[in-house]
Amino acid sequence: MKTVCKVLMLVLVCLPALAQDSRAAAGLKEALQIGAKNAISLTGRTDGFFKNEAIKILMPKALQTVERGLRMVGMGAQVDGFVLSMNRAAERAVPKAGRIFSDAVSTMTFDGARQILSGGDTAAAEYFRSRTSAQLGEAFLPEIKKATDAAGATKQFKDLMGQAPQLPFGKTASFDLDAYVLDKTLAGLFFVLGEEERKIRKNPAARVTTLLRDVFGKR
Numbered sequence: 001m002k003t004v005c006k007v008l009m010l011v012l013v014c015l016p017a018l019a020q021d022s023r024a025a026a027g028l029k030e031a032l033q034i035g036a037k038n039a040i041s042l043t044g045r046t047d048g049f050f051k052n053e054a055i056k057i058l059m060p061k062a063l064q065t066v067e068r069g070l071r072m073v074g075m076g077a078q079v080d081g082f083v084l085s086m087n088r089a090a091e092r093a094v095p096k097a098g099r100i101f102s103d104a105v106s107t108m109t110f111d112g113a114r115q116i117l118s119g120g121d122t123a124a125a126e127y128f129r130s131r132t133s134a135q136l137g138e139a140f141l142p143e144i145k146k147a148t149d150a151a152g153a154t155k156q157f158k159d160l161m162g163q164a165p166q167l168p169f170g171k172t173a174s175f176d177l178d179a180y181v182l183d184k185t186l187a188g189l190f191f192v193l194g195e196e197e198r199k200i201r202k203n204p205a206a207r208v209t210t211l212l213r214d215v216f217g218k219r
Contacts, residue, residue, distance in 0.1 A: 025113035029105050032124055035196040036101040043192050044094030050087035055188030057086045060180050086177075089147035090185040096139040097132075097189060104131045121201055122194035129190050136186060144181050 042048055049055055059067045059079065070079050104127075116123045149155075 022110075025108070025110050028113045028117055028124070029108060031197070031200050032105045032108075032128075033102070035124065035193060035200060036097070036105070036128070038196045039189060039193040040094055040097055040101075042196075043189055044091060044097075046088075046091060048094070049090045049185075049188055050084060052188075052192075055184075055191055057083070057090055057181060057184045057188070059083060060175060062175055085148065086181050086184075089144050089181050090188065092147040092150075093140040093143040093182075093185055094189055096143055097136055100132050100135045100139060101128060104128060121198045124197045125190055125194035128193060133186060136189075137182060140185055141178065141182055144178050144185065148178060148181065 043052075043055070049057055059082075067079055070076070108127075112127065116127055119126075
């Protein structure tokens with residue numbers, strides 16, 4: 001009987017802490033879902049990358065000498081079209097992240113939630129990066145390949161590189177365009193996700209539900 005009483009007392013003592021942990025974890029998951037949805041919405045639309053200077057996909061560094069040369073000989077419009085088409089490819093790929101992010105949130109443990117809550121301003125974004133980058137890459141790459149073709153990026157790239165060897169500045173190593181766009185797409189998405197996380201942590205106006213205000217308002 002004494003043993004049973006001790007167990008009951010322990011349960012009663014622990015229940016408030018467990019309830020608090022459960023609510024905090026629920027609040028964090030809600031924040032992650034909202035932040036992920038916002039990040040996808042902001043980047044996975046027309047001009048989501050192209051008109052965001054923080055994540056806009058620019059000419060690869062390996063080809064910037066070629067870019068300068070092409071602009072010098074009056075091919076700036078072609079270069080600009082190529083840059084635009086890379087960004088369009090990224091914008092078309094990003095919506096594929098929705099299900100992957102949702103799965104990552106649903107499988108999060110209490111320990112994982114506590115670590116994120118007590119972590120830095122972008123701890124959740126880093127959680128997503130570590131848990132989803134490989135899956136996102138697999139999901140994005142086919143879309144990027146299709147999008148670069150549909151947007152004309154591949155053709156424009158080949159056309160530009162076809163012109164480059166005829167010019168004195170045109171020597172350049174082989175380059176994987178799709179891998180470059182994929183890398184920049186992931187970097188841009190996680191950057192915006194981090195910015196959305198900062199808003200929820202720092203800006204009361206970004207806490208759009210009661211649970212978010214309750215959990216993050218006390219931090």
